Amino acid sequence: MKPKSENSRVNPHSAETPLLAVRNLKTWFPIKRGLFSMTAGHVRAVDDVSFIISRNETLGLVGESGCGKTTLGRTLLGLERATAGDILFDGTSISTLGRRQMNRLRRHIQVVFQDPMSSLNPRMNVMDIITEGLEQFGMIEGSKQEHAARLLGEVGMSPDAVFRYPHEFSGGQRQRISIARALSLKPDLIICDEAVSALDVSVQAQVINLLLGLQKGHRLSYLFISHDLSVVSNIADRVAVMYLGQIVEIGKTSDIVQNPLHPYTRALIAAVPVAGGKKIEDNVVRGEAPSPASPPEGCRFHPRCPEVMAVCRRVPPAELDRDGRKVTCHLYEQPAAMHGRS
Ligand SMILES: Nc1ncnc2c1ncn2[C@@H]1O[C@H](COP(=O)(O)OP(=O)(O)O)[C@@H](O)[C@H]1O
Numbered sequence: 001m002k003p004k005s006e007n008s009r010v011n012p013h014s015a016e017t018p019l020l021a022v023r024n025l026k027t028w029f030p031i032k033r034g035l036f037s038m039t040a041g042h043v044r045a046v047d048d049v050s051f052i053i054s055r056n057e058t059l060g061l062v063g064e065s066g067c068g069k070t071t072l073g074r075t076l077l078g079l080e081r082a083t084a085g086d087i088l089f090d091g092t093s094i095s096t097l098g099r100r101q102m103n104r105l106r107r108h109i110q111v112v113f114q115d116p117m118s119s120l121n122p123r124m125n126v127m128d129i130i131t132e133g134l135e136q137f138g139m140i141e142g143s144k145q146e147h148a149a150r151l152l153g154e155v156g157m158s159p160d161a162v163f164r165y166p167h168e169f170s171g172g173q174r175q176r177i178s179i180a181r182a183l184s185l186k187p188d189l190i191i192c193d194e195a196v197s198a199l200d201v202s203v204q205a206q207v208i209n210l211l212l213g214l215q216k217g218h219r220l221s222y223l224f225i226s227h228d229l230s231v232v233s234n235i236a237d238r239v240a241v242m243y244l245g246q247i248v249e250i251g252k253t254s255d256i257v258q259n260p261l262h263p264y265t266r267a268l269i270a271a272v273p274v275a276g277g278k279k280i281e282d283n284v285v286r287g288e289a290p291s292p293a294s295p296p297e298g299c300r301f302h303p304r305c306p307e308v309m310a311v312c313r314r315v316p317p318a319e320l321d322r323d324g325r326k327v328t329c330h331l332y333e334q335p336a337a338m339h340g341r342s
């Protein structure tokens with residue numbers, strides 16, 4: 001039987017309720033200065049981000065290093081505090097949950113990080129690593145070893161691995177162990193933060209295939225974070241492109257890859273040729289990203305944008321619906337708004 005608090009959700013498990021809905025989320029870090037640690041400003045790591053993830057869906061999140069991807073993931077996991085906005089899990093705002101309910105929710109959102117060497121405790125054997133959460137939640141079925149062996153089987157590893165330690169495995173196998181641990185608590189959503197970025201290309205493909213198989217078997221949703229659009233396009237149903245704390249374009253993967261609208265998305269595709277995607281040679285993103293502590297006025301991308309217009313320097317663009325996707329760029333506004341073109 002389900003605990004009462006889960007039944008009191010606004011609209012439990014309705015087909016229309018997205019598994020995750022993020023609304024105008026901001027996660028800012030204060031910059032402290034001086035003897036009295038005065039707040040001198042904020043790093044706007046996540047700055048007004050909205051999106052949904054449906055059940056059984058993979059949303060890719062892509063953008064350069066430092067654009068706020070990890071902070072966004074950590075905020076969803078409850079590891080960072082949101083400065084503003086709302087996170088709804090299965091229709092319920094997590095800001096309304098008490099501590100016990102929040103702990104229960106934690107089980108439903110799991111994470112796989114880039115570097116399993118630092119996220120797997122080197123002094124614990126594989127059995128203890130992948131059953132630690134199960135023990136906390138009293139969810140072990142049969143013996144601990146049996147349960148661990150079953151989970152290892154799910155990620156394509158031999159049951160003999162239970163008594164071995166993380167350092168005895170390759171990077172790809174360690175990542176499989178991390179996935180088994182994430183899977184152990186029967187989550188609905190797994191956040192994969194650069195989960196395959198440290199692996200060789202052939203191993204990356206194996207781990208992505210594993211994730212795709214597990215998704216089918218368990219009706220999982222993924223937020224798949226990577227700086228590499230070519231990796232994201234191999235797994236994601238939809239892709240969100242993040243720039244300096246904001247989502248600048250979001251839509252179906254095939255649309256984003258074959259017909260990118262935002263100049264930043266085009267630049268990302270030019271920088272990394274994507275299978276089946278157009279390669280736009282003369283549109284490589286220029287220069288360094290500005291600091292999220294003092295983002296540029298107007299459109300945040302304007303200092304680097306090859307298509308910059310006068311309006312872009314002054315006015316932040318609104319999000320527009322265009323060909324079934326959302327893009328935040330003045331280029332796609334009605335012609336009247338484009339008179340300021342430089
Ligand atoms: N705990 C923190 N305190 C202050 N600034 C942070 C903290 N964590 C991340 N940042 C800053 O927030 C921005 C986004 O970082 P991050 O979310 O790690 O980006 P990404 O994962 O896309 O590389 C960066 O400018 C980073 O320096």
Ligand SMILES: [Mg+2]
Pocket residue numbers: 069070071194
């Ligand atoms: Mg990161």
